[in-house]
Amino acid sequence: MSRSLFAAGLAVGVVAASAAAAAGPSGAEIFENGAPSGAPACSACHGADGHGSDDGQFPAIAGLDAAYLAKQIADFKAGRRANDTMAPIAEMLTDAEVAAVTAQIAAMPPAPPKGEGSKAGDAIAKVGRWDLGVPGCESCHGVGGAGAGAHFPALAGQKAAYIVAQFGEWRSGKRNNDPLGLMKSVADRLDDADLAAVAAHFEAARR
Ligand code: HEC
Ligand code: HEC
Incomplete structure (x- = not known):
């Protein structure tokens, strides 16, 4: 041709x-x-x-x-x-x-930040809890929780109560869709006080 x-x-x-x-x-x-x-x-x-x-x-x-x-x-x-x-x-x-x-x-604009956030939650997002084997959320979910490609969803602006609920879904096995069990391992190790803090942090984060 x-x-x-x-x-x-x-x-x-x-x-x-x-x-x-x-x-x-x-x-x-x-x-x-x-x-x-x-x-x-x-x-x-x-x-x-x-x-x-x-x-x-x-x-x-x-x-x-x-x-x-x-x-x-x-x-x-x-x-x-x-x-x-x-x-x-x-x-x-x-x-x-x-x-x-x-x-x-x-293509729609993401949810705006809401609430006061949490200093303890910010630390968990950035550096994690290595004493519990939990890496910083940002190491997968991108700087500021802005997301990274198709596999790591943005968390900034996400509803805190939804984030907490999803950890419950992974712990119970109702959500069993994470590649290599990456989130199940995080959800099983993080305690509820840290989870509440990091969820409040992300709801108050701007993307
Ligand atoms: C080792 C990588 C990794 C780390 C560290 C990590 N995540 Fe994730 N996370 C994932 C992957 C992969 C998914 C997407 C799973 C899927 O395909 O549904 C996800 C999904 C999520 C979701 C679901 C979002 C939605 O829109 O439904 C939440 C909430 C979440 N992660 C919170 C966190 C928090 C909070 C931390 C830190 C304490 C964290 N993640 C640390 C890999 C990670
Ligand atoms: C009757 C209420 C309802 C309607 C209508 C609805 N959804 Fe949902 N959607 C939900 C609920 C509840 C969840 C959370 C499920 C969970 O907790 O796992 C959800 C979760 C999702 C998620 C996962 C989000 C994430 O961050 O992982 C996607 C994607 C989604 N919906 C897309 C859609 C689309 C596209 C439509 C329209 C065609 C739609 N939904 C209509 C109730 C609804």
Whole structure:
């Protein structure tokens, strides 16, 4: 194939791909009004801004990495993360809907900081508790809890009560989706006072 024919072929491919994307579900539409598959509007629980609820029942999801979000939806579907509310919704979403809505959520501004934070929590975030075998959270979750790629979600601005609840899920095995058991080992070793402190620290951190 000559170079110009090859380029023309590529151009046709690109046009076809963007036409398919345009015909698919819109991420914003799914987030605000629900999906064609019947999955309900994400905003109904996660908030119109995707900032979650202060009681920690609904996590802040705005601005989290798209691939991390898609992995969580796959984990709910597969039962690696058990939750009676979110799992049935994940099961409804088609692959195209997941791709569209996770791109939308990732592009939304993250939740702003809230509360006083905690000095003790800040130390646990940065240096950990090596006497208990717990590394600093930031060594995986990025400086300031800003997140690192698809595998380590941002924690800054996340609801403290949700962070505490997830540690309970790992300890009990209801959340069993962390690569190499990295979070299960942290959750099992950190005590509740340190957990409360580090959770308050991250809720008050700005991303
Ligand atoms: C009826 C309420 C409800 C609706 C509607 C809802 N969710 Fe959720 N979602 C939850 C709950 C509750 C959790 C926390 C589950 C847990 O504690 O493990 C959650 C957790 C999540 C998580 C994991 C977040 C994280 O930080 O790991 C993702 C991703 C998610 N939801 C995406 C969505 C998307 C996308 C939609 C819209 C298609 C949606 N949710 C609609 C209740 C809801
Ligand atoms: C050795 C690496 C590592 C360390 C250290 C670590 N984490 Fe994690 N953490 C992970 C991974 C990996 C995930 C994502 C698991 C998954 O795929 O669901 C995660 C997920 C989380 C989540 C779930 C976020 C969400 O949106 O649902 C919370 C909360 C969390 N970590 C808190 C902490 C805290 C607090 C500390 C410090 C005490 C900490 N982590 C230390 C690797 C780590």
